[in-house]
Amino acid sequence: MGFSVSGAAALIFLSLFIAFGALYTATDNSFQQVTDAQDDRTDRALETKNTALELSSAVYDTGADELTVTANNTGATTLSLNATSLLIDNSFQTNWEANASVDGNGETDLWLPGETVTITLNTTSQPASVSLTAPSGISASAEVTT
Known part of the structure; x- marks a missing residue:
């Protein structure tokens, strides 16, 4: 194996690491927004139930x-x-x-x-x-x- 094969493999692994980091960040942000929206919905439902x-x-x-x-x-x-x-x-x-x-x-x-x-x-x-x-x-x- 020459340097070009080792360099290409390192570049591919580095790219996969960066892509996984971006995917994890986007997934975590989306999950947090969904959780916040569900909490807000629960709070509004409780407020509606307690209003008369x-x-x-x-x-x-x-x-x-x-x-x-x-x-x-x-x-x-x-x-x-x-x-x-x-x-x-x-x-x-x-x-x-x-x-x-x-x-x-x-x-x-x-x-x-x-x-x-x-x-x-x-x-x-x-x-x-x-x-x-x-x-x-x-x-x-x-x-x-x-």
Whole structure:
């Protein structure tokens, strides 16, 4: 065997070593991303299971043209008012958080388990229904009464 055969064999083994290193790195990164995605899915499923809302009342005051919605966080998950959606007659409402208070505190965004949020909005006519939806997709609806 001459130098060219030994050199070619060394070059082939070195190339295989480099290729195996690249393959291992790519496989390890892919496996880690799949594992992280499965962990995120499990966390979201647990959050959804632990989220519960109860819309205790939706009252329209015809004299003041005000809609007052009262809801309870009956689950074990802390909710954010900014991430919670309010629909009135299936119409998405924006900036309603400024008119909301959690257990009398209008400055907080956090809606802890066991706390009650009260939302007071000015409307020109009596809506038929109200719905609150948590970030996890859990929703509570109620008909508006007078």
